[in-house]
Amino acid sequence: MSATRLIALISQKGGSGKTTVAVQLAAGLALEGYRVALADLDPQESASRWAESAPPEAPFAAEVVRLEGSAAAMAKALRPVRNKVDFVIMDCPPSIEHPHTMSALELCDLAIVPVVPSPTDLWATRGIERLILDRRQHRPALRGALLPNRVMRTALAGDVLDVLQDFSLPVLDAALAQRSAYASSAVRGTSVFGLGRSAAAAQDEVTRLVAAVLELIGD
Ligand SMILES: Nc1ncnc2c1ncn2[C@@H]1O[C@H](COP(=O)(O)OP(=O)(O)OP(=O)(O)O)[C@@H](O)[C@H]1O
Numbered sequence: 001m002s003a004t005r006l007i008a009l010i011s012q013k014g015g016s017g018k019t020t021v022a023v024q025l026a027a028g029l030a031l032e033g034y035r036v037a038l039a040d041l042d043p044q045e046s047a048s049r050w051a052e053s054a055p056p057e058a059p060f061a062a063e064v065v066r067l068e069g070s071a072a073a074m075a076k077a078l079r080p081v082r083n084k085v086d087f088v089i090m091d092c093p094p095s096i097e098h099p100h101t102m103s104a105l106e107l108c109d110l111a112i113v114p115v116v117p118s119p120t121d122l123w124a125t126r127g128i129e130r131l132i133l134d135r136r137q138h139r140p141a142l143r144g145a146l147l148p149n150r151v152m153r154t155a156l157a158g159d160v161l162d163v164l165q166d167f168s169l170p171v172l173d174a175a176l177a178q179r180s181a182y183a184s185s186a187v188r189g190t191s192v193f194g195l196g197r198s199a200a201a202a203q204d205e206v207t208r209l210v211a212a213v214l215e216l217i218g219d
């Protein structure tokens with residue numbers, strides 16, 4: 001792969017699944033043979049803690065780097081990392097006003113917005129969409145995409161997913177269902193791929209997410 005790709009997980013609402021998706025995507029790309037770094041931009045340091053709680057016999061699949069400050073400061077800190085990896089997955093804080101989120105939007109090739117199918121998440125997604133479209137005026141290469149997360153088979157979820165199709169940003173050809181495997185993998189410091197066959201459905205979802213991301217920004 002030629003240049004290192006930067007993928008940021010952003011959302012306006014807390015708890016939409018940024019850290020969960022960042023960790024699973026990092027692990028899924030590593031499983032495909034890509035070299036991956038997981039960048040933690042969130043002062044809560046959830047992604048770092050997740051990876052650090054991996055058991056010694058099964059270290060987390062991606063190197064973790066903490067990033068802070070301006071886009072220039074992050075770009076500088078990433079310089080030695082870029083030489084070593086194909087992808088940097090950036091886990092952002094739960095606010096689009098946070099300076100780290102703005103820095104990520106200055107640097108990333110693709111911004112993925114996890115959206116839980118609820119009316120409040122939907123409204124919050126309008127704000128992010130505006131922000132990404134606005135940044136794109138300055139950086140036309142910036143891509144953005146929505147990712148349904150915690151999807152349940154309910155009429156409400158179906159309605160929300162229908163409405164997502166009307167957004168200007170594309171909806172990724174992937175979705176993560178509401179599954180205990182995603183939370184369990186955090187407790188065990190692994191991804192769903194570290195949980196064995198009991199997590200097969202979640203593994204399939206992450207594999208599909210990896211394919212959708214590669215289709216959008218892979219070589
Ligand atoms: N697909 C899913 N199925 C089940 N639980 C999920 C799923 N996605 C996320 N969760 C759970 O939802 C909670 C919030 O997820 P996560 O921490 O990834 O969100 P976040 O957007 O990073 O939150 P914050 O804004 O606080 O950083 C966690 O307890 C996580 O285990």
Ligand SMILES: [Mg+2]
Binds near residue numbers: 018019020042091092
């Ligand atoms: Mg988080």
